[in-house]
Amino acid sequence: MSIEARLAELGVTLPDAPAPAANYVPYVIAGKLVHVSGQISADANGQIKGKLGAGMSVEDGAAAAKACAISLLAQLKKACDGDLTRLKRVVKLVGFVNSTPDFTDQPKVINGASDFMVAALGDAGRHARSAVSAASLPFGVAVEIEAIFELN
Template sequence: MSNAIESRLAELGITLPVAAAPAANYVPFVVSGNMVFVSGQVSQDANGLVKGKLGDDMEIEAGAAAAKLCAIGLLAQAKAACGGDLSKLKRVVKLNGFVNSTGDFTDQPKVVNGASDFLVEVLGDAGRHARSAVSAAALPFGVAVEIEAIFEIA
């Protein structure tokens, strides 16, 4: 399956980054049995952090793109947790999405869809998952989105 996942990522023009190191006193993931719990991945790309507040200085489409970046980071961490072998990844179990948004912004699910849609695009049915999409008054470093995940592995 690793070849299938890696091939699909290549088809989409996506190269997984090196899994990000933690920014504080925590580990990037914990493997417990056949589950991998990945710490929150913030919206960032090769140019740095993607910052913004939905409902203020960022539109839904840009927020969804930021959420997709979080999902790319989640896959990078899952790959690291699997010893570099994505064939061990069985499915995405759950995402918890946090959207930096104003008090009156109510489209958090549309923002987090950027991550959900990407994971299904890459993994097919194995990418379908349970999910929460909630507002946050602020996120670390002013990022637009932070998402944590639970994966099942072989």
């Protein structure tokens, strides 16, 4: 099954790749690797803001991480000139969670992105990963995730 068909089965349509919010490029292709800049938690309704451990649930944080993953795939699609069949695998995700000092469930939050990548990409979605706390994130968003993808 193609990636686009799997996404459709999951009820996901990739949005246009978000424009950079500052002085950087959204992705860099180096050999067979695509390094995608951090994507902030945002959906069709706007930015998903909040702080884990201060009124935002782990489930809401995981949904924010999934939104980041969707943006990561949108950037990848743009980098591949619209051809997601070029994807070999997700190599690594690095997730940042806007959280209080005593919040320790960052891995559960970033699972929202990891679980989505596996659901959308199958074994090609399995990846190495980091999930870390941040005292704050740009625009007050809940989650930011960057990724490295390998192309065929």
